[in-house]
Amino acid sequence: MTPAEIERVRRRLTELRAEVEGAGAVAVRAEDIGPVPSAADEDEAPFREMDQSIASSRNRVRADQLLRIVDAERRLEEDPDSFGLCAKCEEEIPPRRLELLPFVRYCVSCQSAAESKSAKPVRKKVMDYHE
Ligand SMILES: [Zn+2]
Structure with a gap:
């Protein structure tokens, strides 16, 4: 890469990191959890638990992005x-791909090869001959 390209990628990484960090963690606020449920509220409890697990999976995605960005900056x-x-x-x-996704580690063909491999269920060999 040319120094100009490196500089562009560096700037892009800084931007992305600010974006991810600025968004902050999805807080599970006390008022969302609410008071200790009375008997009447019991039906709602599973929904509240669902909300919390959605929030924490968003946090995981964000933490994962941040990790990749920091790793790319280090590299x-x-x-x-x-x-x-x-x-x-x-x-x-x-360079066009790096500009969009500066933290990617693989070219398009390696990435899609890896993704299609992990996305496809492993088929047993015998099944191929019994359709
Ligand atoms: Zn490759």
Whole structure:
């Protein structure tokens, strides 16, 4: 990557990090949990638990994003020469892709290969011949 491209990616990472950090953790506020439920409120309890688990899964996604951004910043700092190279095939990741998703570690084809592999259920060999 050219120094200008590196600079662009660095700026983009800073922006993204500010975005993720600025959004903050999804707080589970005391008023959402509400007072200790009386007998009449018991039906609502499962919904409240659902809300809380949605909030915490959002937090997980955000924490995961932040981790990837910080990791990319570190890689860019420590080894700008190999930043932008696919971690698998070592081909250059197109600058356009890096600009959009500066924390990606794989080129499009390695990424989609990895995703389709993990998305497909593992089929037993015998099943292939009994359709
Ligand atoms: Zn690759």
